[in-house]
Amino acid sequence: MEINPQTGTRLDTHWPWQDKTPKEDGYYLQHRQQRSPRFLPRHKSENADIFESQIIRMLNKVHESIERNDIRLVEQERRELTELEWKQMSIVLDRLLLVIFVLITVVSTTTILCRSPGTEASTTS
Structure with a gap:
């Protein structure tokens, strides 16, 4: 055509x-x-300038909100990582103290049983 x-x-x-x-x-x-x-040719009118300024203001607010959300998420991840490290540390410390408790109990029980006076049935008859 x-x-x-x-x-x-x-x-x-x-x-x-x-x-x-x-x-x-x-x-x-x-x-x-x-x-x-x-x-x-396009001429900017006052209405277009007002509209553009409102759009820019709204975009700035959205940007600030996204930035605050990013900062909050990073802070939350940092707190969760710290919490996880403390939980792991408490598990390790709990097991270590359990082993120490069992060792002390076994040693003290063995010591007590070994030092007890023996019953001499043959000397009393």
Whole structure:
């Protein structure tokens, strides 16, 4: 499909106004002189500036909220890691103290039993 640069119409269609040429048609010339809104120069208005400032303010608040959340998560992970280290330390210390308790109990029981006076049944008869 090709477009006629003079008329702006497709080449495979006929000109809808038989009595006028494209250059004589006022409607065509009027619209040809107007620019598409896409190509009009953009001027910032006060409303656009206010809208942009509101969007920027909202984005800054979202960014601050995300930063605070990241800091909170890092702090929470640090606390959980510290808690895990203390739990592991308490398990190790608990087992160490259990072994010490069992050793002291076995040694003291053995000592007490070994030092007790022996019953000499053969000397009393």
